[in-house]
Amino acid sequence: MSTVLLSGKKLARLIQQKAHDEARDLETDGLRPMLAVVVATDDGSTHWYVRSIERAAESAGISCRIVDLGHDATEQVLASVLKDLGADPSVNGIILQTPLPPGVRTDELVGHISPEKDIDGANPLSLGRLAVGQPSFAPATARAVIEILDHFDIPVAGRNVVVIGRSAVVGKPLSLLLLERDAAITVCHSRSGPLEKYTKTADIVVVAAGRTGLLNGGHVSSDAVVIDVGTNVLPDGSLVGDVDEASVRGVAAALTPVPGGVGSVTTSLLLLHTTEAAREQSRALVRGTSG
Amino acid sequence: MSTVLLSGKKLARLIQQKAHDEARDLETDGLRPMLAVVVATDDGSTHWYVRSIERAAESAGISCRIVDLGHDATEQVLASVLKDLGADPSVNGIILQTPLPPGVRTDELVGHISPEKDIDGANPLSLGRLAVGQPSFAPATARAVIEILDHFDIPVAGRNVVVIGRSAVVGKPLSLLLLERDAAITVCHSRSGPLEKYTKTADIVVVAAGRTGLLNGGHVSSDAVVIDVGTNVLPDGSLVGDVDEASVRGVAAALTPVPGGVGSVTTSLLLLHTTEAAREQSRALVRGTSG
Structure with a gap:
């Protein structure tokens, strides 16, 4: 079967444009x-x-x-x-x-x-607020995954999303964002045993482990949407993800490329978060409550 | 088969004793x-x-x-x-x-x-710190589940733990504690679809949804360890968990009772956390760094 490539480039432009429009409004x-x-x-x-x-x-x-x-x-x-x-x-x-x-x-x-300016969600308080549903910025990479799923109309509610990787910048915040959207989430990692036990039945697999070739075609079903968050630089200087693209293409239903997938959306979200933070801070000033 | 009942009563006494010993040391x-x-x-x-x-x-x-x-x-x-x-x-x-x-x-x-005194992990910052591996107190109920698993020598590393419920006081912090211990975790909830899809193959099922009778014998395998975090008061005043105990007994390998399971351990952990906080605060005073 043919695997649809989910490019992040158009989405990145749309988000960049949104940030631009917001910046213009703020400047007004x-x-x-x-x-x-x-x-x-x-x-x-x-x-x-x-x-x-x-x-x-x-x-x-x-x-x-x-x-x-x-x-x-x-x-x-x-x-x-x-x-x-x-x-x-x-x-x-x-x-x-x-x-x-x-x-x-x-x-x-x-x-x-x-926390009000933490537009890449690096402060643990931002992660904690995310967990309890209070306003906060998620790390841009984690939000980029959600934006890609939304952009391509891939539903997550009631579906099983398997996240490979448990980092504080991707795996954990992304799991929280997915839970908020009613997915059933599974988090696996380097010590959780064979991946296919979880990935074979997953509707969506997100790989954010930082290991070249970690996920291959044998790990996923033909219905699976695979989101590759990995950014690994090979000795020859080329950039690859965590997915063995050659073997997953032809098996999974859809796959984000590296480069040109999640990473291309991330920077535009840092800009959008900056305008969102600016808007919120100006509102707070108007309300007379700083921060 | 006969299901082992995992009573929390002895463990609660042990933790209470530990808190008592700590308190005596502090008083010295x-x-x-x-x-x-x-x-x-x-x-x-x-x-x-x-x-x-x-x-x-x-x-x-x-x-x-x-x-x-x-x-x-x-x-x-x-x-x-x-x-x-x-x-x-x-x-x-x-x-x-x-x-x-x-x-x-x-x-x-x-x-x-x-945060230094947040011995029931209620501040979002405590949850965030837990997520990034910084010192913090988990909610006592979440830690109680871990203590019960430890007490009965039930390993979690490399095993699939399914957590039913995504609250900030149990589901989320418990998932973080389990990830730290190298489990593969799955979080399901009221909107994630049929439970058995996840629970049937789980090694350990933790139910923390606040719904009487939510998990029954048809949901779990014969190897499963079931931890019931629910505390529901029936119209007649009696306390029951989220597990349909009658149907899970005889199917699962082990089950915590309600009452006398997780809940009985929770209060003792609030006391232990208080002594741990006191010890850390006295050390911080000695170091000359408050908080």
Whole structure:
């Protein structure tokens, strides 16, 4: 059978356009949304990625402030910068970009990202709020999966979605988002035993484990929709997902490609979240309640 | 076949004893642990439950301060009391007892429970911390399920645990605790379709849906361990779980009874959490870092 490829490119453009429209509306109200990205590394590909966010932001009418603290920034300096950005009314969204300098505790730092500006859902409080149904930003990658399913009219309510991977940035928040939408979710991972036990009967399989070729055609049914969240760089520099695309194509009903699938939607959601945060913050100002 | 009944009574005594030993050790260091329970209802059964916590605390060497704000307490007063208790160094653990007066937003209030004293894991931040593996208290009921599995040497790593119910007090935190212990977890609920699709092949089924008779013998395999978290009061005043005990007995390998199962372990864990919180707070004082 022929497997439908679920490209994220058109959706990414639609979301980018929505962020752009929102930014324009905010500007009419005298507010130009601002995203701050905190960087503390010399890693070239990270800087490349941050510049790509900056370009996307600028083209959507969102200002982007890159706060480069250098590869030897201390935890204390990083914490202090995050707190300052939280208190700065001109900043609406904050991203703490990894990798961070050795010895710096990322877990501790993310707690200093103001929840109202935590547009990539990095603060544990954002995850907790998500779990209890309070307003909060999910990590953009987790939301990207939901947006792709919605965009292609793939229902999740009452269906079994198997999520492979239990990270705090994808597996766990995505499971919460799926539960909110009435899916039955199964979370498996590297220590949960044979994958096919769960994936063979799944309606939707989301792979977010960071392991090249983890899911192959033998793991899934012919009705399955497969969402590949993996982004693995091969020695030759090419980007592949966690799915063995050659074997899954021809078996599953649908598959997101890598590149051009989930990843292409993620950046546009960071921009949309920034405009959503700006809107909420301006409303809070009007209500006279900061934060 | 004969179904083993997994009573929680002995385990509850062991945990209560552990809390008692901890409290004695703390008292040797000049610190008598204190649990504060905030109440704002006239409901008789709630007061009965709170007094049962108080009795259990006192007999474990833990002071219990019941802060009764009356059935007409406002959200503002409740928030202010929770903040004061958070700042009070003589208080180590805080419970905000439901039900609360009509119109009071419980979701907002739990955010005012100091995470270090949130011994029943009610603050969304506690849930978020649990999700990312940071120190935090799980809701006592969720931890009770884990303690029962441990007590009876029932392994979860690499096995499929099906959790029925997606609440923030049981289903979600329990799923996180099980993932941390390398289980493959499946979460189903009232809108996820036929239960047996998931429960028939489960190694362990945890029912926490609050619906009498929800799980019956036809839903489970003969190897299954069934943990009943339900506490439903029948019109005649008797307490039953979510499991149709008569039909599951004789089918499943093991079952926790109601009453005398999970519920009996929960109160003892509130006490143990209070001593753990007191110990951590005294260490933080020694380190010179409050909270």
